[in-house]
Amino acid sequence: RRLNVRVNIELLSISNPVHKKDLAVRLTDDTDPFFLYNLVISEEDFQSLKSQQGLLVDFSAFPQKFIDLLQQCIQEQNKDTPRFLLQLVSSAPALDHTPVSLNVVETNPFKHLTHLSLKFLPGTDAEIKTFLANCLKCLKEDKLMLEEKLRKTEEDLTRQLSYTQQSLSEKSRELDKLKNEWTSYTTALTNKHSQELTNEKERALQAQTQCQQQHEQQKKELETLHQKSIQQLQNRLSELEVINKDLTERRYKGDSTVRELKAKLSGLEDECQRAKQEVLSLRRENTTLDAECHGKEKLINQLQTRVAVLEQESKDKDQLVTRTKEVLDATQEQKVILEESTEEKQRHIEKLETTIKSLSAELLKANEIIKKLQGDLKTLMSKLKLKNTVTIQQEKLLGEKEERLQKEQKELQEMGQSLQMKEQEVCKLQEQLESTIQKLEESKQLLKTNENVISWLNRQLNEVQMAKRLDTSASTHGGGGAVSSPHGMLDRPSFPRSGMNHPISPLYAFQNFLEPTHSKNTSSPCPVPKASTLTCLIKSVQFNTQLPKLNRCSDAQTVTATSHPANKENGDHLGLESKYLKKKDDSIPLRGLSQNTLNSEYLRPYLPAKAQPLPKAAGTPASAYFPG
Secondary structure (H helix, E strand, C coil), X not given: CCCCCEEEEEEEEECCCCCEEEEEEEEECCCCCCCEEEEEECHHHHHHHHHHHCCCCCCCCHHHHHHHHHHHHHHHCCCCCCCEEEEEEECCCCCCCCCEEEEEEEECCCCEEEEEEEEEEECCHHHHHHHHHHHHHHHXXXXXXXXXXXXXXXXXXXXXXXXXXXXXXXXHHHHHHHHHHHHHHHHHHHHHHHHHHHHHHHHHHHHHHHHHHHHHHHHHHHHHHHHHHHHHHHHHHHHHHHHHHHHHHHHHHHHHHHXXXXXXXXXXXXXXXXXXXXXXXXXXXXXXXXXXXXXXXXXXXXHHHHHHHHXXXXXXXXXXXXXXXXXXXXXXXXHHHHHHHHHHHHHHHHHHHHHHHHHHHHCCCCCHHHHHHHHHHHHHHHHHHHXXXXXXXXXXXXXXXXXXXXXXXXXXXXXXHHHHHHHHHHHHHHHHHHHHHHHHHHHHHHHHHHHHHHHHHHHHHHHHHHHHHHHHHHHHHCCCCCCECCCCCECCCCECCCCECCCCCHHHHHHHHHCCCCCCCCCCCCCCCCCHHHHHHHHHHHCCCCCCCCCCCCCCXXXXXXXXXXXXXXXXXXXXXXXXXXXXXCCCCCCCCXXXXXXXXXXXXXXXXXXXXXXXXXXXXXXXXXXX
């Protein structure tokens, strides 16, 4: 028999007198309270069980493994042929307080395997009493819990009932109010609607009178139109009668043509025989076309092998692409030729069909001979249908070939697109090169303009210094040593005392331009050029429109210099005020002047911080002086 048994597994730990662990297993039945079997396994008992049944599990892992086996039995219990079974075997014919063995059996197609067998002892009277007492205790606890839940639910329900009764009374009051309001509102609406109905009736009467008047007018217009249409129909009837006469005449003519067609029947029979011969020739051509199609399929297979070779050999892509293009052109030409031939055949078939249709239409009224010819024509039509099926199959084959050709064309297009992408990249690089070349040319032009400006500045400085030097020499020696050039420019002076007949260097002229003469008095007006000219000349290099406003020569203090080399070594500013000797951060350095003039103490206050002093190394590039 089958029973639903409850299995309780507990791990008991006993500390007195020795710390031990025992496994207690209990079998009970919920329907039979006197069904009780117990088993207590200690660690020593488990070792003997392990050796007897060949278990591979320790005592600590045995409970979990036993539970896993029981779960597998629970999963398989609802199946017709369960794999795992839990057998409770007793020696007595009935379970009458005798020892029982619990076996966990696995059924194989070969045999029944017992994974585990445990011997249970029936419960004594004391054990059954304790078990029943525990069950009674649990039931009482459940009863108390249920009673508390029932009491709480009753209280909640009473509260909800009182609340719903209150809300119901309030809703009923609101409903009475709404009914009263609704009755008043309905009476008002009925009055209003009655007034609106009267107004609408009056409007409807007015509209009805207007519609009647319009209807009468439309009726008159329709009558006039009807008369006109009757006249037109009468005219049309007369024309149709004339046409009918013409048609009768044509019918008589048609009868005469039918007679002529009977005479032509003999000629048409000959044409039918010729058509049969042409059909035979077309069949032969179809066989030749099939052979050509097989040859083309072979060619296509060869092309596919070539394409595979092309994919493996990436270096020879260009040559293979040209070969495939040639093969494609040849196949396309063959395709065009085949299409032309099929079109010609279709035209010929259409002509034959038109002739057959005309013959069938004309020979419907003919005799039995015409019926025999119609039978022959039906056979021809069936043959033509067969021919059409053959042509359709050929078209399918051609469509497959076209698809293969399109795939190859797509591959070629992809290659062309990749080439176009590379060409676009090359074009972009060329554009970048052109832009860089343009920038280099612009920078060269700027450098040329700067050099021209600087050379012009050097000339102006030299000319001013020459004029100043000539004035000083004329005042000291009492005679003119300088000669004016015909263009209004001062020639470079010579120095007879020192034996210097060569032109003055730019450094010497610039230093003398800033130094006052030994022979001038301090009280005399200053013929020296203003200090603002120097700043203006330096400012003109960077094309700055804002010129510094410097004081006049009358405000400048003139100080006699003891000697030129001493002032140069001591770094004196030769009597110029400090406001003329401030650094200009927004100016750019002078290019084209000699290295000594740029490194001199007199130019350092007028040059920017980046250009003081210039490096003495030869061969420095122009970009070092012009960071922009």
